[in-house]
Amino acid sequence: MTAALYARGAGGPSECAAEYAMDARHQDTTGETTETTVYVPLTGATRLDGDLILPEHADRVVLFAHGSGSSRFSPRNRAVARALQRGGLGTLLLDLLTRGEERVDEVTAEYRFDIPLLGRRVTAAIDWLEAYPQTAGLPLGLFGASTGAAAALIAAAERPGRVTAVVSRGGRPDLAGEALARVRAPVLLIVGGRDQQVLELNRQAAGLLSAPHRVEVVPGATHLFAEGDTLQRAALKARDWFLRPGEQGLDM
Numbered sequence: 001m002t003a004a005l006y007a008r009g010a011g012g013p014s015e016c017a018a019e020y021a022m023d024a025r026h027q028d029t030t031g032e033t034t035e036t037t038v039y040v041p042l043t044g045a046t047r048l049d050g051d052l053i054l055p056e057h058a059d060r061v062v063l064f065a066h067g068s069g070s071s072r073f074s075p076r077n078r079a080v081a082r083a084l085q086r087g088g089l090g091t092l093l094l095d096l097l098t099r100g101e102e103r104v105d106e107v108t109a110e111y112r113f114d115i116p117l118l119g120r121r122v123t124a125a126i127d128w129l130e131a132y133p134q135t136a137g138l139p140l141g142l143f144g145a146s147t148g149a150a151a152a153l154i155a156a157a158e159r160p161g162r163v164t165a166v167v168s169r170g171g172r173p174d175l176a177g178e179a180l181a182r183v184r185a186p187v188l189l190i191v192g193g194r195d196q197q198v199l200e201l202n203r204q205a206a207g208l209l210s211a212p213h214r215v216e217v218v219p220g221a222t223h224l225f226a227e228g229d230t231l232q233r234a235a236l237k238a239r240d241w242f243l244r245p246g247e248q249g250l251d252m
Contacts, residue, residue, distance in 0.1 A: 032056035033085065040094065040128045048121060050094035052135075053085055060139040060164070061090035061129060062242055065122050065155075067146020067171075071095050071102070076224065076231060077145060080169070083235035089242060090138070092129065096121045096151065113147060115175050119154030126159045141165040141242040142185075149189075150175035157182035165245035167238040170198060170223050173205035180208040186246035187213040190234045192221030212246045 033055050040048040051072055054061070062084055066074050072093040081091040095102070096118050097111050105111040122142065129135045140162050144152030149171025156163040157179040166187045173180065173189060187209055191199045199217065206215050216237055221230035240248055 038092070038128075038132070040125050042098070042121075042124065046098050046100075048095050048098065048125065050092050050125070052090070052092045052132075053081065054090040054134060055085050055088050058088055058090040058138070060141065060242065061092060061135050062141040062143050063122065063125055063129065063152075064091065064093045065096060065118065065142065065144040065148030065152045066093075067144075067148045074145070077143075079231055080143065080235040080238060083232065084143075084239050084242065087239045087243060089141075089239065090135065092125065092135075094121075094125050096148070115147060115150045115154065115177075118147065118151035119158070119176075119179070122151045122155035123158045126155055126162055130162060139164040141167065141245075143167045143169070143238060143242075144171050145169045147172050147175060149173050153183055153187070154179045156185050156187075160184040165242050167241050168202070169234050169238065170195060170225060172198070172201060174201045176205070180205060181210050183209060183211045185211060186241070186250075187211055188237065188241040188248075189213065189215045190237055191215065191217055192223060192225060192230065193217045193219040194221060195223045198223060206251060212250045214246075214249060214251050 033053060035053045038050045038052045040050060064077050066077055072095045081093055084091055097105060101111050142152035142156055142163055149168035150173060152166055153173055153176035156166050163185045166185050169190045189202045189206060191202045202215055206213055218230050218234055220227050225231040225234055
């Protein structure tokens with residue numbers, strides 16, 4: 001059976017829950033995991049495309065916010081998502097820009113650093129997940145890479161009652177600005193040990209968080225975690241944080 005699912009309205013759970021339409025296309029069930037192409041609606045006829053993967057009996061879900069110039073097809077984020085899925089976590093990898101915006105951004109780069117816009121998009125996806133029958137009510141984690149980390153933190157501040165954990169990998173949490181003080185969910189900031197500038201920015205951002213948090217340094221990793229098994233180590237740290245938020249030790 002194949003299906004693509006739409007939710008109408010992105011203003012909040014009550015609007016998103018109103019109605020679903022189904023079109024026989026992209027749903028694949030392999031073993032105990034179901035992958036569905038989903039569309040998160042924005043105002044008018046625009047939408048964000050995403051891939052929702054739910055292991056059987058998944059009891060929580062993680063929404064991915066990719067970094068600047070990337071998309072839901074990011075091989076690094078997909079590698080992290082697979083590690084989470086093996087741990088029984090559902091994942092939603094989402095394009096934060098519409099297809100038209102992506103085409104413009106490839107030329108001008110005007111959207112990739114629009115952090116308030118990206119934060120609103122992540123917030124809309126949180127509301128969509130709350131309305132979608134298979135994920136409604138599940139504990140929700142946010143995973144952000146690069147500028148996506150700032151968008152995730154802004155969304156966590158906007159939906160404190162829904163977000164249970166936030167993880168940043170090689171992120172720019174400093175770009176979340178005043179939202180940092182309003183985040184309530186435990187925050188894990190994973191940074192490469194050789195990514196010195198970003199590490200310092202993460203430590204500065206950590207100082208502005210009032211929520212429980214930890215800065216986790218992965219030795220030998222640079223910004224993209226391309227060295228050896230550094231990405232896998234980061235993924236396992238993220239998995240453990242989402243499963244047991246804040247139980248791995250805190251900096252405050």
